[in-house]
Amino acid sequence: MRIFPLGDSAATIEFGNEVSVELNDRSIALATDLESDPFEGMIEAVPAYASVSIFFDKNVTSFASVKAILSRSAGAAAAERRYVSNLIEIPIVISGDTSADIARVAQFADIDEDAVLDLFFTRTYRVYMLGFLPGFAYMGEVDERIACPRLETPRSKVAKGSVGIAGKQTGIYPLESPGGWNIIGRTDRKMFDASADQPCLLKPGDEVRFVRC
Amino acid sequence: MLIDNPGILTTVQDLGRVGHRSRGINPSGVMDRTAAVLINTMLGNDENEAVLEMHFPAPEIEFENECSFAIGGADFGAELDGRAIRKWSSFNVSRGSVLRFGHRTSGARCYLAAAGGLALGEWLGSRSTNMFANVGGYEGRQLRAGDRIGLLAPRTTKPHTIGPSILPKYSRFPTVRIDASGEFELLTAISERSLLSGGFTVSIDSNRMGYRLSGPPLHLLHHKEMVSAAVTFGTIQLLPDAQLIVLMADHQTAGGYPRIANVISADLPLLAQLGPNDGVSFHLVSIEEAELLSAELERDLCRLRTGIRLLG
Numbered sequence: 001m002r003i004f005p006l007g008d009s010a011a012t013i014e015f016g017n018e019v020s021v022e023l024n025d026r027s028i029a030l031a032t033d034l035e036s037d038p039f040e041g042m043i044e045a046v047p048a049y050a051s052v053s054i055f056f057d058k059n060v061t062s063f064a065s066v067k068a069i070l071s072r073s074a075g076a077a078a079a080e081r082r083y084v085s086n087l088i089e090i091p092i093v094i095s096g097d098t099s100a101d102i103a104r105v106a107q108f109a110d111i112d113e114d115a116v117l118d119l120f121f122t123r124t125y126r127v128y129m130l131g132f133l134p135g136f137a138y139m140g141e142v143d144e145r146i147a148c149p150r151l152e153t154p155r156s157k158v159a160k161g162s163v164g165i166a167g168k169q170t171g172i173y174p175l176e177s178p179g180g181w182n183i184i185g186r187t188d189r190k191m192f193d194a195s196a197d198q199p200c201l202l203k204p205g206d207e208v209r210f211v212r213c
Numbered sequence: 214m215l216i217d218n219p220g221i222l223t224t225v226q227d228l229g230r231v232g233h234r235s236r237g238i239n240p241s242g243v244m245d246r247t248a249a250v251l252i253n254t255m256l257g258n259d260e261n262e263a264v265l266e267m268h269f270p271a272p273e274i275e276f277e278n279e280c281s282f283a284i285g286g287a288d289f290g291a292e293l294d295g296r297a298i299r300k301w302s303s304f305n306v307s308r309g310s311v312l313r314f315g316h317r318t319s320g321a322r323c324y325l326a327a328a329g330g331l332a333l334g335e336w337l338g339s340r341s342t343n344m345f346a347n348v349g350g351y352e353g354r355q356l357r358a359g360d361r362i363g364l365l366a367p368r369t370t371k372p373h374t375i376g377p378s379i380l381p382k383y384s385r386f387p388t389v390r391i392d393a394s395g396e397f398e399l400l401t402a403i404s405e406r407s408l409l410s411g412g413f414t415v416s417i418d419s420n421r422m423g424y425r426l427s428g429p430p431l432h433l434l435h436h437k438e439m440v441s442a443a444v445t446f447g448t449i450q451l452l453p454d455a456q457l458i459v460l461m462a463d464h465q466t467a468g469g470y471p472r473i474a475n476v477i478s479a480d481l482p483l484l485a486q487l488g489p490n491d492g493v494s495f496h497l498v499s500i501e502e503a504e505l506l507s508a509e510l511e512r513d514l515c516r517l518r519t520g521i522r523l524l525g
Contacts, residue, residue, distance in 0.1 A: 044233075
């Protein structure tokens with residue numbers, strides 16, 4: 001574990017550098033603890049795969065004080081789940097139109113497209129973190145056999161709702177945006193709705209099952 | 214205010230949408246915070262009041278009612294009803310006055326604030342435009358011809374000009390101060406020297422999301438496997454092509470490249486005013502120095518606020 005400055009208004013506490021449920025649980029637990037009992041000057045605690053970044057008001061507190069607080073609370077935050085994990089079903093459409101890269105993934109795996117989909121739909125995926133775009137969830141882990149690396153050249157436009165694979169990660173584009181993930185399907189579920197009280201459907205720690213429709 | 218001509222990229226921004234990064238919602242907000250705070254302060258506004266952030270070619274704006282406004286940041290040759298006006302000053306205008314910008318002499322982003330603030334709704338506590346999600350600011354987008362922005366509490370104020378001592382020391386080739394971040398220690402000795410002694414050029418591929426820099430190639434001692442983690446405004450990342458990117462106001466909330474350093478917040482305005490082919494050099498400071506410099510800036514702004522209040 002280490003703690004370092006992310007500029008003069010944030011500190012990052014890093015538990016490791018790998019995709020692991022245990023490290024992610026620890027990160028979410030610490031962020032949840034800090035959010036429910038924020039220290040003076042804290043703005044927000046942002047959990048990632050295996051770290052938490054804490055943003056603070058530098059006119060109220062300092063890196064040294066935040067580091068001291070984090071050192072103490074990181075020990076207290078055990079690697080147990082203290083957050084609610086919802087299981088969310090996401091229907092996706094597979095078609096020539098919505099699944100531009102399925103052939104590429106099949107070629108990578110050296111299996112046919114139906115076998116790719118079987119492998120993909122069998123698993124339940126964990127939401128490790130949100131980032132990249134509002135409501136974009138980094139989920140894993142995709143079966144190694146279909147863990148196709150990102151496109152060499154990202155597309156300038158990926159449709160809203162597109163479901164992609166990037167190595168062992170899967171994710172859903174909440175908005176139309178540029179992107180380099182292998183697109184295998186599309187959902188109508190709103191991942192992000194600016195007018196809702198809770199604009200994002202998923203949160204770290206949730207679980208997702210994709211269903212074919 | 215009626216936008217007669219929108220300019221190339223004019224958006225509504227305040228000091229940013231804070232507290233929603235954990236959902237991937239980036240803060241947006243002004244690139245040059247000091248400029249926005251100064252002109253708002255000059256008008257007696259809250260420092261977080263929404264302003265227009267303008268690039269060159271800049272918009273043409275018609276005031277449809279009497280009000281006071283101020284401009285600051287880049288120098289785009291502002292003219293009010295055909296007469297040149299100074300930046301870092303506030304003015305009273307009458308109905309029908311027109312503000313134009315003739316030519317860019319320095320800087321990349323000019324700001325306009327109006328006394329009483331812009332009458333636009335907030336999204337998640339901020340009026341900043343989020344151009345990915347198309348929310349916030351003016352209908353979540355850059356301004357177009359024919360857009361009309363009203364004022365929350367229009368009033369006229371006593372005209373002020375801010376003295377030069379407090380203004381940012383803009384330059385086309387600034388030295389900005391940085392503090393080390395997660396992977397700084399992994400730079401090779403030669404790369405560390407190159408980072409701190411070399412000059413870097415802002416590439417054409419630079420915008421509100423980030424500036425790609427071109428300069429001496431930098432390398433880490435060994436490859437490090439990274440999983441995505443939070444990044445912020447000012448984070449300097451080392452890309453796989455051995456070049457740097459500095460994340461700016463519209464940065465994504467997470468990134469997976471090595472985090473070499475962060476530009477200290479007091480110097481972000483210097484960076485915000487750079488355009489393609491401008492240059493930048495880096496000077497390393499400790500986190501304690503960065504905090505002192507930020508506190509100094511805050512003290513100056515506080516003094517200015519008090520001064521303006523006393524003048525009325």
